[in-house]
Amino acid sequence: MSTHDYTLAELCITAAAEAWRGDGEVLATGIGLVPRLAAGLAKLTFNPALMITDAEAHLVAEPVPVGPRNGYEPIIEAWMPYSRTFDLLWSGRRHAMVGPVQIDRFGQSNISAIGDYVRPKAALLGVRGFPGNSISHINSFFVPNHSTRAFVPGEVDMVAGAGYNPQRFPGGRLPAGFEIRLIVTDLAVLDFGGPQHQIRVRSLHPGISFEQVQDNTGFSLVLPASIPVTPAPGADALRLIRERLDPHGQRASVFKGNPPGQRAA
Amino acid sequence: MLDKRMTVAEIIGTLRDGMTIGIGGWAARRKPMALVREIVRSPLKDLTVVAYGGPDIGMLCAAGKVRQLIFGFVTLDMLPLDMHYRTARQAGAFECRELDEGLVLLGLRAAAMRVPFLPTRVGFGTDVLKYNPWVRTVRSPYDDGEELVAMPALRLDAALLHVTEADALGNCVILSPDPFFDEHLARAADRTYLSCERLVPTAQVCGRERARYNPFERNLVAGVAEVPFGAHPTAGVPGYGFDLDHLNAYNAAAGEGWAAYRAKYIDLPDHASYLAAVGGAERIAAIPAPVF
Structure with a gap:
């Protein structure tokens, strides 16, 4: 593959890395392969101050390549066990990118249960740290299957992560500093830049139309006057993704058939 | 012994x-x-x-x-x-x-401290409080008067x-x-x-080396x-x-x-x-x- 060709996964990693631009010295937590590679890419390129983990119990000075390490020894710069992670995250000095199963128009997110709460059709992980994360620090989302099943009409079945829905907060006010920054999907990059934090299409992936995105979303999206195309990964980014961050090519399994980033319109 | x-x-x-x-x-x-x-x-x-x-x-x-x-x-x-x-x-x-995992931690800490609850904002904005009505809220006694979640001791x-x-x-x-x-x-x-x-x-x-x-x-x-x-x-x-x-x-x-x-x-x-x-x-x- 030449550096001018890139896959959809590589496009999403590059787009997702942008979430941490300008964040400075925060803990960048990427849950799942694409967010993890994206956090690593952000650290290796435009935000070297980011703190990242080995996905176990340490902060590392440089991203640990995913998969078999073949002798690579992580450079451990600090200890970050789970209980300490809560002390850090309650301080707000973190920006996590996570993968909710459902997201609604407020940015409320669900990883707990699908269907009726008492007798769910599908019990998932449980709310995990979503409630605390959502009100304590910046969050972003990665959604590999942009569809009306993921972007649901109404509200998510169980609100595990809070969204821009003031009615759910005491006094009808969002907590200070509340922010959901980016939603990166297989079709587009979304943000909350519409009126009253409505979800807006920030960029469309190459070959994808606004209508395609809207048709696969269970609520109305804000259509800006013009929508840019999601920038292609640069040669440096591609080299870092392929050689440093994911040398075994695990990203090929993110999307069925590992499609190219440039899709036919 | x-x-x-x-x-x-x-x-x-x-x-x-x-x-x-x-x-x-x-x-x-x-x-x-x-x-x-x-x-x-x-x-x-x-x-x-x-x-x-x-x-x-x-x-x-x-x-x-x-x-x-x-x-x-x-x-x-x-x-x-x-x-x-x-x-x-x-x-x-x-x-x-x-x-929330952090609420579980706070509940354990409250129990360890032998206090009835610890205050937090975690849970607001979500369905966690709706489905756990046993978790109540409390108002700060200080000038801020903020309403907080009172995570009970576990x-x-x-x-x-x-x-x-x-x-x-x-x-x-x-x-x-x-x-x-x-x-x-x-x-x-x-x-x-x-x-x-x-x-x-x-x-x-x-021993000294492993005490931590x-x-x-x-x-x-x-x-x-x-x-x-x-x-x-x-x-x-x-x-x-x-x-x-x-x-x-x-x-x-x-x-x-x-x-x-x-x-x-x-x-x-x-x-x-x-x-x-x-x-x-x-x-x-x-x-x-x-x-x-």
Whole structure:
């Protein structure tokens, strides 16, 4: 593959890395392969101050390549066990990118249960740290299957992560500093830049139309006057993704058939 | 001279129906599985279980031991969903008290501090408070007057933990990369029981170099059982990783397969029989530590 060709996964990693631009010295937590590679890419390129983990119990000075390490020894710069992670995250000095199963128009997110709460059709992980994360620090989302099943009409079945829905907060006010920054999907990059934090299409992936995105979303999206195309990964980014961050090519399994980033319109 | 050595059966024999039990470890890592299997074999029932959940929760659900579950998640790490938990949760088989992981931590800390609650904002904006009406709010008595979540103390009748090494007095070290929330469970509990990979003389447990791996004081500990590979099929790093083959077989046994799984791996006369059933100590010792 030449550096001018890139896959959809590589496009999403590059787009997702942008979430941490300008964040400075925060803990960048990427849950799942694409967010993890994206956090690593952000650290290796435009935000070297980011703190990242080995996905176990340490902060590392440089991203640990995913998969078999073949002798690579992580450079451990600090200890970050789970209980300490809560002390850090309650301080707000973190920006996590996570993968909710459902997201609604407020940015409320669900990883707990699908269907009726008492007798769910599908019990998932449980709310995990979503409630605390959502009100304590910046969050972003990665959604590999942009569809009306993921972007649901109404509200998510169980609100595990809070969204821009003031009615759910005491006094009808969002907590200070509340922010959901980016939603990166297989079709587009979304943000909350519409009126009253409505979800807006920030960029469309190459070959994808606004209508395609809207048709696969269970609520109305804000259509800006013009929508840019999601920038292609640069040669440096591609080299870092392929050689440093994911040398075994695990990203090929993110999307069925590992499609190219440039899709036919 | 204090001597807190007990057998696994003696430890579980001190528990009573309806108790609130905290289980240490996290997901598929350093779970006190030998103690959990003993609960499955016992006549205990109607337990309230507090955990950062893994196959401990799935097994106890499959065995019908759980009346109420206080938790933030249940997962098998590399296998995202525990199918035994999932089956029970979808059937409404237990009272579900699903909380943010940090709220569980605050509840344990409140219990440890012997205060009725700790204030936080965690839970606002979500359905956690809607589905847990037992968690109330409180208004700050200071000028800010802010409304806060009052996470109630999660007092435990007992905590069950698996540690790396311990002595007969209950001094212990956890040498794995993450001690998880074991310290908080121990401090929230009326009494804490340890299983350990190795029982060692007091002079060898800590020493100056390892003292920082000692998570809590021995006066929290009521009993210690030496159970090598006692965390299997979860990871007991350093020593052995999680047994993915076994976890897959366990997960595949959800529902109708449970009776056969239980007969093969749980209803056994002793731990040696268990180790033989899962392929032997050498096989477990050869499982590398997981790479995340």
